[in-house]
Amino acid sequence: MTYTNNFLTQKPVDHARHSCAQKNLCYIHDMNDLKLYNFFRSSTSYRARIVLELKNLKYTYVPVSLSSGEQNQDSYRKVNSLGGVPTLDHNGKLISQSFAIAEYLDEVFDSGLQLLPADPYLRAKIRQVCEIINADTHPLQNLKVLQYLEKILSASADQKQQWMNRWISDGVNAVENVISQFAGDYCFGNEPTVADAFLVPQVFSAARFNVDISACKNVLRVNENCIKHPAFVKAHPFRQPDTPADLKVN
Ligand SMILES: N[C@@H](CCC(=O)N[C@@H](CS)C(=O)NCC(=O)O)C(=O)O
Secondary structure (H helix, E strand, C coil), X not given: CCCCCCCCCCCCXXXXXXXXXXXXXXXXXXXXXXXXXXXXXXXXXXXXXXXXXXXXXXXXXXXXXXXXXXXXXXXXXXXXXXXXXXXXXXXXXXXECHHHHHHHHHHHCCECCCCCCCCHHHHHXXXXXXXXXHCCCHHHHCHHHHHHHHHCCCCCHHXXXXXXXXHHHHHHHHXXXXXXXXXXXXXXXXXXXXXXXXXXXXXXXXXXXXXXXXXXXXHHHHHHHHXXXXXXXXXXHHHCCXXXXXXXXX
């Protein structure tokens, strides 16, 4: 299928691959029903792709290039008024915010894994991990924040690095603290939950921004397990239709 860098003119890429490898029901959804506006390297997009894969859902990949500022074009602002990715389109119903997307998919689709357990305490702890990453860590490393530091506040490369070291390691340490009481192979026991879909992209970002999280042993062990799981493999930033050729992996 053809692919262009512009989400306005491109033809959809059939990115979704259905796999029956996971337990539970095998629910094949018409790929036209679900579209994900996203960007290969965006960690919030990566979360949504992991969730779609863990739920065994087919979807159409609609690239929005953050490198060329497509998130700020009027046409995309009509899809997502804050100019962020991802945005999910389910039969014309638009949902932004990766956490809302994850919960929506888990509630609406019976396929694949259940990503939030029924037990209220465990659900709350899983949401706690997601929010540490979503609310208290990722916003401080977001492109627009880093651009503001550099262009408006004239922060040097060194100051930006200090900023990321401080906020990313604070966030990942807080996740380490929570999961150390619950982790098995994954953040909560031995099956992936939505917490893992948030943790893996945050570890990817820590590496991308050269932040040392080597003290977070549970986080690193869980991350190593996750990245071998087929859903996480498919969702990886370097395996997407808009991944530049020099970054692509098999
Ligand atoms: N909390 C939102 C954040 C969305 C967001 O801002 N995503 C980043 C990419 S990781 C983005 O689109 N940034 C665009 C920019 O900073 O201009 C979510 O979880 O979906």
